[in-house]
Amino acid sequence: MRSLFTIGLISAWYSSNIGVLLLNKFLLSNYGFKYPIFLTLCHMLACSLLSYIAIEWLKIAPLQRVRSRLQLLKISALGIIFCLSVVGGNISLRYLPVSFNQAVGATTPFFTAVFAVVMTAKREGWVTYVTLIPVVAGVIIASGGEPLFHLFGFIMCIGATAARALKSVLQGILLSSEGEKLNSMNLLMYMAPIAVLVLFPAAIYMEEGVIGITVALARDDWKFLLYLLFNSALAYFVNLANFLVTKHTSPLTLQVKLLGTGKCKRGGGRGYIDHDIQNPVSVTGMLGYSLTVAGVVLYTEAKKRNM
Template identity: 80%
Template sequence: MKTNSKLFTIGLVTAWYSSNIGVLLLNKYLLSNYGFRYPIFLTMCHMTACSLLSYIAIAWMKMVPMQTIRSRVQFFKISALSLVFCVSVVFGNISLRFLPVSFNQAVGATTPFFTAVFAYLMTLKREAWLTYLTLVPVVAGVIIASGGEPSFNLFGFIMCISATAARALKTVLQGILLSSEGLGMFMPFAPALFCMA
């Protein structure tokens, strides 16, 4: 039984990484190579697929218990998380039209930097100095990569940085809202809100 549980967990993690990489490469192919000009439509397809698959996982497969929204406050908090996540995916898809996937992923490596900044600004939580020190080479590497990127596009770069910042903001908001008293119900909605983070 324990082995089955471990295999199931490994399968879920593998499926998450595979779908993440697959969607990223497919979006890049459609937006750049194929010339598809509607990144927001791709985001709508992404969100629809996440919602449907989450509903199947919750309602039919019973992976987590179905729960209802109990108050207007919970509804607004879920909506805020959804909106920030949607913005990060839209900006990420737009950036893929102008930047190579490799550079896009390099910029995405700055997510911990933005997360630390937002965590400090929103919760006044300070990390250990060693944490901040480890972020310096990551940010420096992205700056160096930006200067040497042959297909650098300023608009694409701004969209990519904005997507990365939105992803970090979502992480901080998620931590705040999930730890709020009486808001444990958020976890069942996690697949819908946070698939393909």
Template identity: 75%
Template sequence: MKVSSRSFTLGLVTAWYSSNIGVLLLNKYLLSNYGFRYPIFLTLCHMLACSLFSYIAINWFKLAPLQTLRSRLQFLKISALSLIFCLSVVAGNVSLRYLPVSFTQAVGATTPFFTALFACFMTSKKESWLTYLTLVPVVTGVIIATGGEPSFHLFGFIMCVGATAARALKSVLQGILLSSEAEKLNSMNLLMYMAPVAVIFLLVAALVMEENVVGITIALARDDVKILWYLIFNSALAYFVNLTNFLVTKHTSALTLQVLGNAKGAVAVVISILIFRNPVSVIGMLGYILTVIGVVLYSEAKKRSR
């Protein structure tokens, strides 16, 4: 039984790694290499898939117990989270048009810095001095990586930092807005309620900012039908990231997920460099390594302070 359980957990972790890195690399390929320059529409496809598959997973396959919304206020709170979530994903996808995956992963690793910052200002939650000290190599590493990045692009960098900050803000706000036991939702139910709201936000944004994107996509599909399969597979993979994230947390722990996430960033960097052959400098890699070390130290300091 133990061997079977370990194999199942290993399979989940492998699926989580594969889907995370896969969707990241496919986003980069579509938005940069393939030339599909519509990050809002791409995110809209992701959220449509998440809406459909979340409903099926919870209501048909019972992968998580159904949690119902208790009030209009709770729905408004989820809508606010959904808007911030949309901003983070769209900004992240925009950054992939201009920056290599390796560099976006380095910037994304600074999420703990922004989380600690928002938590301090919004909830007055203070961490131990050791925890704050571990954030120094996190930020220093990104500064070094930025200076040593051959493919640096200012607008892409701003979008990447914005995406990272928005992810941290969502995490802090989720703890504030859904703090009562009655309002707490597991990640699967939260996604099921957030995704349809996100679709509405993204649909309006796509119509305004990416004019005639549906017509352009159809025209592209007539010339190369593979674009449709790319979008369908990419959207399904985006949902699978959330599903495997939930299952890995359920069968291990949130702390294990955090540790695995730190390692995932490094794996994604190596694979992206091998696939896209983007130039990297020794200084840039040293900066990223310093950031990863800082994140690991931050995780340890947080664990000890509990």
């Protein structure tokens, strides 16, 4: 029964992710709306509001109070780290091709494994760690064979990747720690407003004129506002499902599942900046990408055998 529940969670998570991605592409194609940071800001506003309604009005989950300053600090760190992953990922896409950005993102399980050991002392079997070697080696090879390599973009991409991994581990702690445990809905309700406070100035600075453009699009076509609201509401279910999957599996397994679906558009629509989707890929780069994918497959098989 527990396995069926977990499969259902993952299926719901995949489905809602696909829905958000399709809506993101629709907004880009039909309205030219290429503002991923502002879109993520809308997502977090929806998460704040819908979580509050679900807890306070609908009583779907009991309200849990923040118990200590340390717990509040961890929740704040989670929100800030999430924002750093979004902003860093978008900055990196200005300098790096999408294909290379995805290859670097494939090292997320490696960083997750490192942070899990450092922060929780939780260790996987040695075979699991061995399977992560080709994942990292593939990125190193791809870096050497990338004709459009940019050092600053690479640093930002690695930083965003590490931030995603740290977020997964930290949310796992907040969802399962006996002394500081929060259910998924409460954690999202507390984390989302903090993310809004960080994302708002980032959107204003990095996506100049986005508020005026959004208002103008809404005035010209009221359906745009409807699509934006539905997109934000669906993103709430994506984030909620993300927390639930983390709780019922593990942060490391979560990140490899993400890679397995080819989901490197994290952060609520980073795929908007796919202006260089037709960038040339060298033979060395293809070798690196293939090695990375092989590592993900090996990891999945290792986890199956250890279950």
